[in-house]
Amino acid sequence: MPTNDNFNFRRKSKLREWFGEKIIMMCAMSALVSIALIFIFIFRESLPILTDNFVKEEVTVGKMIFPQQWKKGEPPHWAWQPTSDPPKYSLLPLFIGTLKAALVAMLFATPLAVGAAMYSSEFASKRMREVIKPVIELLAGIPSVVLGFFALIVLASVLQGVFHWTYRLNAINAGIALGIAIIPIIFTVAEDAMSSVPGSLRDAARALGANPWQVSFTMVLPAAVPGIAAGMVLGFGRAVGETMIVLMASGNAAISSLSFVDSIRTFAATIAAELAEVVFGSAHYNVLFFIGTILFIFTFLINLGGDLVLSRLRIKLQGRTR
Amino acid sequence: MNDAASLAAQPIADSAIKQHFKPKTKGYVPRALTLLAVIIIIAMLLLILGDIIIGGAGKISWTFLTSPPEQGMQAGGIFPAIIGTVFLVFLMVIFGVPIGVLTAVYLHEYTRPGSKITRLIRIAINNLAGVPSIVFGLFGLGFFIGFVGRGIDKAFFPSNQPVWGQPAIIWAALTLALLTLPVVIISTEEALKAIPREVKDASYALGATKLQTIRRVIIPQALPGIFTGSILAISRGAGEVAPILFTGAAYFLPYIPTKLTDQFMELGYHVYVMATQSPDVDKTMPILYGTVLVLLMLTFLLNFTAIMIRSRIRSRRKGE
Numbered sequence: 001m002p003t004n005d006n007f008n009f010r011r012k013s014k015l016r017e018w019f020g021e022k023i024i025m026m027c028a029m030s031a032l033v034s035i036a037l038i039f040i041f042i043f044r045e046s047l048p049i050l051t052d053n054f055v056k057e058e059v060t061v062g063k064m065i066f067p068q069q070w071k072k073g074e075p076p077h078w079a080w081q082p083t084s085d086p087p088k089y090s091l092l093p094l095f096i097g098t099l100k101a102a103l104v105a106m107l108f109a110t111p112l113a114v115g116a117a118m119y120s121s122e123f124a125s126k127r128m129r130e131v132i133k134p135v136i137e138l139l140a141g142i143p144s145v146v147l148g149f150f151a152l153i154v155l156a157s158v159l160q161g162v163f164h165w166t167y168r169l170n171a172i173n174a175g176i177a178l179g180i181a182i183i184p185i186i187f188t189v190a191e192d193a194m195s196s197v198p199g200s201l202r203d204a205a206r207a208l209g210a211n212p213w214q215v216s217f218t219m220v221l222p223a224a225v226p227g228i229a230a231g232m233v234l235g236f237g238r239a240v241g242e243t244m245i246v247l248m249a250s251g252n253a254a255i256s257s258l259s260f261v262d263s264i265r266t267f268a269a270t271i272a273a274e275l276a277e278v279v280f281g282s283a284h285y286n287v288l289f290f291i292g293t294i295l296f297i298f299t300f301l302i303n304l305g306g307d308l309v310l311s312r313l314r315i316k317l318q319g320r321t322r
Numbered sequence: 323m324n325d326a327a328s329l330a331a332q333p334i335a336d337s338a339i340k341q342h343f344k345p346k347t348k349g350y351v352p353r354a355l356t357l358l359a360v361i362i363i364i365a366m367l368l369l370i371l372g373d374i375i376i377g378g379a380g381k382i383s384w385t386f387l388t389s390p391p392e393q394g395m396q397a398g399g400i401f402p403a404i405i406g407t408v409f410l411v412f413l414m415v416i417f418g419v420p421i422g423v424l425t426a427v428y429l430h431e432y433t434r435p436g437s438k439i440t441r442l443i444r445i446a447i448n449n450l451a452g453v454p455s456i457v458f459g460l461f462g463l464g465f466f467i468g469f470v471g472r473g474i475d476k477a478f479f480p481s482n483q484p485v486w487g488q489p490a491i492i493w494a495a496l497t498l499a500l501l502t503l504p505v506v507i508i509s510t511e512e513a514l515k516a517i518p519r520e521v522k523d524a525s526y527a528l529g530a531t532k533l534q535t536i537r538r539v540i541i542p543q544a545l546p547g548i549f550t551g552s553i554l555a556i557s558r559g560a561g562e563v564a565p566i567l568f569t570g571a572a573y574f575l576p577y578i579p580t581k582l583t584d585q586f587m588e589l590g591y592h593v594y595v596m597a598t599q600s601p602d603v604d605k606t607m608p609i610l611y612g613t614v615l616v617l618l619m620l621t622f623l624l625n626f627t628a629i630m631i632r633s634r635i636r637s638r639r640k641g642e
Contacts, residue, residue: 028428115359143561241454303452
């Protein structure tokens with residue numbers, strides 16, 4: 001009975017198809033589930049700061065934000081000294097440190113990355129482009145621990161030799177190394193934005209008599225500005241979250257000063273440096289996870305914003321050509 | 323310029339047209355400035371590579387690569403760190419690549435590009451790629467060790483000695499697998515896009531079901547891309563230190579990991595510890611440079627291979 005066989009085969013294969021699709025779908029959900037799990041589990045470990053009375057005696061959100069009178073007779077101030085007695089958990093010094101490092105990194109990386117992106121998209125010959133792309137990929141391929149090592153051993157000594165700063169490891173040293181790490185991100189996004197400006201627009205500008213640099217500056221650059229901005233924002237997000245470079249090259253001193261040649265301690269480096277030594281479930285442990293939650297939410301928002309800007313830009317640029 | 327010139331009407335003198343369309347001299351300033359940016363970036367890369375190659379090349383030898391550290395890292399080699407790194411990324415690939423590949427297959431074969439679920443998954447992938455690596459480390463500690471590991475211990479090993487609920491190579495590998503998931507997905511997707519429609523149509527025309535087509539046609543055709551993704555993931559995973567700080571890396575171990583629950587030494591972590599916690603920096607410096615060079619060569623070699631494979635895929639796609 002051939003028809004019956006055929007029917008059986010079909011039913012079996014239909015079942016297999018169904019299972020196959022479900023398994024593949026479950027795998028595809030893993031990225032979504034992971035993001036949710038990351039948030040849930042990091043937040044869960046920082047929750048005792050809000051709920052646990054025992055932990056709240058040592059640290060509260062208010063204590064982390066506002067200046068405290070740590071000792072009698074002293075004026076209230078911010079301090080991050082989690083192992084002192086009493087433990088001090090002000091986040092402000094870490095916040096300032098993170099911001100200083102990211103700021104230096106942005107100031108260092110943005111002109112270089114955007115400039116190079118512009119050259120690659122507007123002026124470079126095909127052969128030159130074939131040099132630039134691999135260079136950027138190699139730069140992106142350097143592990144951050146190697147950049148940290150370079151900043152700690154070589155860059156810091158060079159800067160020290162030239163400028164004679166009090167602290168060998170400081171915000172500028174760490175910031176420059178961070179800048180090297182974020183150049184590839186800013187470059188890639190900015191280059192993508194500029195070269196995706198449609199050729200028809202360039203042709204139109206050229207036909208109106210604009211010379212190449214006028215095309216670039218009055219037409220391509222304004223059209224690509226959202227993309228360049230998105231690249232910078234994504235670079236900033238990476239600079240804030242980067243760990244190994246700042247852990248090795250920043251000096252790791254939680255000082256609330258505005259000087260860029262003081263040592264700094266960033267959020268990410270604080271987690272990396274202190275988590276290994278804390279007691280599982282202690283207030284200090286919870287605070288470190290709380291910092292992790294802040295980092296996660298911050299980078300999440302930055303990435304979401306960057307994505308939104310880029311996809312809108314893509315639609316806008318493509319929409320015009322059609 | 324030439325296009326415009328050829329379009330211009332005949333009567334106007336050629337010289338007048340050339341005059342009009344001649345780039346103004348200040349047009350060269352932005353060109354030179356942006357070229358300068360490129361040159362500075364290339365110079366920085368060469369400077370970093372040069373310093374590490376010069377500092378480390380003298381140290382690289384067969385004995386350095388195959389002997390364990392001695393005298394508190396001041397002598398000997400880095401063999402355990404190399405083995406630990408290899409084991410770690412091997413496990414990472416086993417956990418991460420299948421999931422990444424199937425995710426890409428789902429996005430490319432089962433859903434429409436603009437559908438809600440696709441967009442949601444894409445947002446998740448992009449965000450996963452942007453989460454700081456130290457947060458992955460926290461997650462590995464909080465979820466894999468604290469939740470999964472301790473859960474297993476509570477269920478199967480009621481004694482007080484933790485077996486799974488402590489830093490171990492499996493937890494570090496899982497954490498890294500999650501971190502490198504976006505890399506695998508993006509590379510696989512690119513390979514899937516390169517497969518010509520006709521190939522799939524031919525498979526369906528022969529009566530193959532969707533699953534059969536995926537298994538027998540699509541995945542084999544996408545293998546180079548999957549391979550690229552895995553290599554890029556390995557390169558990234560081998561260089562990441564922050565996620566393994568608390569999930570299994572150890573400063574020094576007298577043994578090589580043999581069980582999933584063992585701790586391990588790793589090249590990047592080795593660099594970090596030697597650079598920051600060495601009691602005698604001058605003595606460890608040559609070994610430090612040697613280790614950095616090995617790590618850098620490893621990641622660059624992997625990246626280079628991946629770039630080569632990928633450019634071959636791309637040229638094949640353009641050829642279609």
